[in-house]
Structure formats: C-alpha cells, structure tokens
Amino acid sequence: MSVELWTIVIVGISFLLYLYIGWQSRVKDSKGFFVADQGVPSVANGAATAADWMSAASFISMAGLISFMGYDGSIYLMGWTGGYVLLALLLAPYLRKFGKYTVPDFVGDRYYSNIARLVAVVAAIFVSLTYVAGQMRGVGIVFSRFLQVDINTGVIIGMVIVGFFAVLGGMKGITWTQVAQYGILIVAYLIPAIAIAFLLTGNPIPQFAFTFSDIATKLNQVQVDLGFQEYTQAFVNKPMLDVLFITIALMVGTAGLPHVIVRFYTVPDVRSARYSAGWALLFIAILYTTAPALSMFARYNLIETLHNRTIPEVQQLDWVKKWENTKLLSFEDKNGDGRLQLTPTKETNEITIDRDIIVLATPEIAKLAPWVIALVAAGGLAAALSTASGLLLVISSSIAHDVYYRIINPNASEQKRLFVGRLMVGLSLVLAGYFGVNPPGFVGEVVAFAFGLAASSFFPVIVLGIFDKRTNSTGAIAGMVIGLIFTIVYIVGVKFAGMPAWFFGVSPEGIGTLGMVINLVITWVVSRLTAPPPAHIQALVEDLRSPDVEEALTVTNIH
Numbered sequence: 240m241s242v243e244l245w246t247i248v249i250v251g252i253s254f255l256l257y258l259y260i261g262w263q264s265r266v267k268d269s270k271g272f273f274v275a276d277q278g279v280p281s282v283a284n285g286a287a288t289a290a291d292w293m294s295a296a297s298f299i300s301m302a303g304l305i306s307f308m309g310y311d312g313s314i315y316l317m318g319w320t321g322g323y324v325l326l327a328l329l330l331a332p333y334l335r336k337f338g339k340y341t342v343p344d345f346v347g348d349r350y351y352s353n354i355a356r357l358v359a360v361v362a363a364i365f366v367s368l369t370y371v372a373g374q375m376r377g378v379g380i381v382f383s384r385f386l387q388v389d390i391n392t393g394v395i396i397g398m399v400i401v402g403f404f405a406v407l408g409g410m411k412g413i414t415w416t417q418v419a420q421y422g423i424l425i426v427a428y429l430i431p432a433i434a435i436a437f438l439l440t441g442n443p444i445p446q447f448a449f450t451f452s453d454i455a456t457k458l459n460q461v462q463v464d465l466g467f468q469e470y471t472q473a474f475v476n477k478p479m480l481d482v483l484f485i486t487i488a489l490m491v492g493t494a495g496l497p498h499v500i501v502r503f504y505t506v507p508d509v510r511s512a513r514y515s516a517g518w519a520l521l522f523i524a525i526l527y528t529t530a531p532a533l534s535m536f537a538r539y540n541l542i543e544t545l546h547n548r549t550i551p552e553v554q555q556l557d558w559v560k561k562w563e564n565t566k567l568l569s570f571e572d573k574n575g576d577g578r579l580q581l582t583p584t585k586e587t588n589e590i591t592i593d594r595d596i597i598v599l600a601t602p603e604i605a606k607l608a609p610w611v612i613a614l615v616a617a618g619g620l621a622a623a624l625s626t627a628s629g630l631l632l633v634i635s636s637s638i639a640h641d642v643y644y645r646i647i648n649p650n651a652s653e654q655k656r657l658f659v660g661r662l663m664v665g666l667s668l669v670l671a672g673y674f675g676v677n678p679p680g681f682v683g684e685v686v687a688f689a690f691g692l693a694a695s696s697f698f699p700v701i702v703l704g705i706f707d708k709r710t711n712s713t714g715a716i717a718g719m720v721i722g723l724i725f726t727i728v729y730i731v732g733v734k735f736a737g738m739p740a741w742f743f744g745v746s747p748e749g750i751g752t753l754g755m756v757i758n759l760v761i762t763w764v765v766s767r768l769t770a771p772p773p774a775h776i777q778a779l780v781e782d783l784r785s786p787d788v789e790e791a792l793t794v795t796n797i798h
Contacts (some may be wrong), residue, residue: 427618
C-alpha cells in the first residue's frame with residue numbers, strides 16, 4: 240500500500256479510538272468536566288500529562304530545531320525537561336492540596352481577590368491561545384503532506400475531532416484520550432529513531448548510537464566541508480547569555496503552564512500528584528533522550544541525500560515531490576550548474592527546508608516502510624491534538640468556572656455550568672482554528688513565546704503564593720500585569736515591529752526570564768510595602784506546606 244493509504248488507515252483507526260474514548264467518557268457534572276472527578280490513577284495521569292505536555296513542538300518541531308541549530312538546540316531539551324522537574328517538586332503537590340479546579344482559581348482564592356483572578360484568567364487565555372496556534376499549525380502540516388489535503392482543510396478535520404471528545408467528555412474525555420495518544424506518539428517516535436540508528440551506526444538504541452558511534456565526528460566534518468560550523472560546537476547560533484535566558488524562560492514557563500498544572504488536580508490526593516509527576520517525567524524522558532539522536536541522524540541523512548545531487552536525481556524522489564507541494568521544501572539552482580548545494584548563506588543556498596518537516600520527512604528520506612511513515616503522521620497528530628484539547632479546556636474553564644461561576648453567577652446550577660463550559664470549548668476551538676489557518680511562525684518558536692508569557696505571568700505568583708505567606712493581592716496583581724505587559728511588548732516589538740533586541744541581544748524567546756524576574760521583584764516589594772494578607776490566608780499558606788496526615792503516616796512508617 241502507498242504511504243497515503245497507510246496514513247488514512249492508521250490515522251483513521253486512531254481517530255476512531257479517540258472518538259470512542261470521548262463517547263465512553265462523557266460527563267454529567269462540572270467536576271467531571273473540569274477535573275475528571277479527581278479519580279485518575281497516577282500512571283494514567285502521568286501518561287496523560289506527558290501527552291498534554293509533549294505537544295507538536297516536542298514531536299514535530301524540537302528535533303528540527305536541534306537539527307538546524309546543533310548544540311545550541313539543547314536549550315529546548317534542558318529548558319522543557321528541567322521545567323518539568325521544577326513543576327513536579329515545587330508546585331504540583333501543593334496545588335493539588337489546595338484542591339481547586341484551575342490556576343486562576345488558585346490565584347483568586349490565595350490572593351483573596353477577583354481582580355487577581357481576572358488578571359490570571361487573561362494570562363491563562365493569552366498563554367493558551369499562543370500555544371494552541373502552534374498545535375493547529377502542526378495538525379495542518381501533517382494533513383497537507385500525508386493526506387494530500389489543503390492545510391486549512393486539515394485544521395478543520397483536527398478541530399472536529401478535538402471538539403467531539405473535549406465538548407462531550409471535558410477533562411475526563413481528554414484525560415483518557417491523552418493516555419491513548421501518548422501510546423501512539425511514543426511508538427511513532429521510537430520506531431523510526433531505532434530504525435535509522437541501526438541503519439547509520441549498526442546500534443539500534445538511539446541514545447547509545449548517538450553517544451558511542453562516530454556519527455557526530457562524521458557530521459562535524461560534513462558541516463565544516465560545506466562551510467557550516469561544527470554541529471557540536473557551542474554558541475554558534477545564539478550568544479551564551481541568550482542561551483541561558485531561553486533555557487530559564489522555558490524552565491519557569493513550563494512550571495507555569497496552566498494546561499499542565501491542571502492535570503495535577505485530576506488525581507485523588509497529594510500523594511498521587513507526586514507519583515503521577517514521577518511517571519510523567521519518565522514518559523517524557525523516553526522521547527527527550529531520543530530527540531537529540533534523531534536530530535543528528537536526520538541532519539546527516541538529509542545532507543547525504545540532497546547535497547550536490549543533480550536536479551533530475553532529486554526530482555525522482557517521491558517524497559521530494561510531495562513535500563514540495565506543501566511549500567515546506569523548495570529548490571533553486573542559483574549558480575546554474577545543474578546541481579543543488581546546501582550552504583550556510585542565503586545568497587548561495589539552493590535547498591530550503593522548513594525545520595518543522597524534519598521528523599515527519601526523516602522516515603521517508605531513510606526509505607523506511609510506508610506503515611512506519613504513516614505511524615509518524617499519526618504520532619504527530621496525536622501530539623498536536625492531545626495538547627490542543629488540554630489548552631482548549633484551560634480557556635473554557637478560565638471563562639466558565641473562574642469568571643462565570645466564581646464572579647458572575649455563583650448560584651449557577653450544575654447543568655448551567657456544564658453548558659457554559661461546553662459552549663466555551665466550542666468558541667475556543669473556532670479561535671484555535673483561525674490561528675491554525677493563519678499561523679504566526681514556526682511551531683517551536685510560537686510555543687516558545689507561550690512559555691515566555693507563562694514564565695512572566697504565573698510562575699512568580701504561584702511560587703510566592705505557596706512559599707511566602709506575606710505576599711498579598713496588591714503585589715500579585717502588580718507583578719502579573721507588569722511582567723506580562725513587559726514580555727508582550729518586547730516580543731511584539733522585536734519580532735514583528737522591527738525593534739532591535741535591546742536587552743543585551745536577548746531574543747524574544749528568552750525575554751520571559753527578565754519578565755519573570757520583574758514580576759517576582761515587583762510582587763515581593765509591593766507586598767512588603769502594603770498591608771499583609773488576612774490571618775486566615777496566612778494560616779492557609781502555612782497549612783499548604785505542612786504534610787498531609789496520610790503523608791506524615793507514610794514517612795513515620797518508613798522511619
């Protein structure tokens with residue numbers, strides 16, 4: 240069977256599975272809709288968290304970014320995995336103990352202020368919409384190549400599938416769908432990585448093939464021969480300060496992502512939150528230790544396949560024609576010698592590759608079986624759709640629960656709350672679809688902006704809210720507003736308005752670190768200059784950090 244037919248079969252089966260799970264998990268009350276009845280087992284929640292967090296950026300775009308950036312691309316590995324450790328240790332158990340449905344819910348109650356709640360709602364929606372834009376672009380890329388449909392049509396198909404299980408099942412439907420999606424995306428990522436590792440090095444374990452073979456030495460030599468810097472040389476694409484700032488922004492941004500934090504509200508208790516964080520870290524590490532190996536193999540394979548080939552040789556490759564149709568791969572014989580050259584300068588380079596296609600095209604370049612190529616397409620869709628559904632629920636719950644129920648109509652019935660929640664998922668889906676049709680950049684870069692916004696808005700107020708009982712509502716509101724505005728202005732100014740990167744050359748992807756520091760300082764200083772929180776709030780913060788009776792008994796028994 241052709242790749243396209245295999246893709247229709249495998250993607251069709253996976254979509255039917257998602258629809259079946261969504262139907263079986265349909266809910267009748269708001270607790271099921273927003274936090275899956277707080278009854279998800281730790282292992283399942285770990286897998287769902289991993290799928291929710293490993294988005295199209297992780298599956299489709301990250302290996303492409305590392306493949307193009309070399310050593311400097313490790314910022315994404317260090318930032319995203321390091322941030323998850325921060326989240327698991329510093330935030331998740333305490334937020335679960337607080338027992339609310341959403342991040343704005345925590346901010347509103349901890350800072351005893353509906354204004355703080357509204358600021359958190361605006362930040363959550365802003366972060367989620369920026370993030371969901373990247374997911375929908377990922378969906379469009381996969382559909383346009385593997386099902387040979389228009390990108391816009393692909394986005395609409397993805398919207399319908401996500402809408403079905405998100406509207407019917409809410410968090411419950413999303414959680415169990417994400418468990419299935421994790422299984423699909425990790426198998427889809429590992430099979431081609433194992434196959435290519437064996438083809439290039441004779442070692443089937445990608446991590447070992449990457450570390451102990453001579454593939455890095457070979458690629459470094461190839462890069463130098465073509466005029467590029469060595470692949471493993473540090474700080475070639477970005478200065479050291481920018482690398483540091485982006486890494487920190489991704490770390491603290493991960494720890495402030497509302498759609499990941501909300502996953503820890505779905506488990507029965509604090510102990511389960513800790514265990515599910517551990518499981519999620521294991522599931523995430525499987526993909527994240529494979530990504531740098533796959534990036535290097537893909538780069539080496541791509542150069543070997545395309546560089547210095549004649550135009551007829553390249554045009555004979557079936558995958559080349561199909562990727563050219565998507566406008567994500569193009570060739571131009573600028574020097575008229577009949578051969579295509581890959582060079583570091585825009586003026587002489589004759590092969591233009593969109594970095595978002597690296598993972599999806601690599602199995603085809605390596606001439607793997609059509610069903611493997613189709614499985615990778617299904618994995619890319621699983622990664623994008625799992626994260627998109629989690630983000631849509633954040634937008635929905637921010638409005639339906641935090642604004643409608645907590646501020647506008649506290650006496651709303653269960654049916655009314657459920658209806659508003661589902662309506663908001665539908666409206667969010669339409670907005671997400673618009674961003675998918677009109678994407679603002681590379682999947683990985685768009686998502687990096689979302690992390691910067693999360694870092695500069697949520698992280699300081701959540702950490703101080705847990706660990707500093709003196710932090711008050713005035714400080715939290717001032718910190719969130721100024722941190723978020725500063726980061727948005729810098730990103731928009733440098734990225735879209737042509738401003739220079741005036742803060743020591745730090746790029747828009749890294750400026751969230753400075754936004755976070757500004758937020759932290761302002762929150763802390765303003766809180767010290769204004770009245771302390773009420774006594775019951777300070778007692779609540781003290782209680783939040785003391786171990787549960789269940790945990791204390793466990794510790795006692797161990798000793």
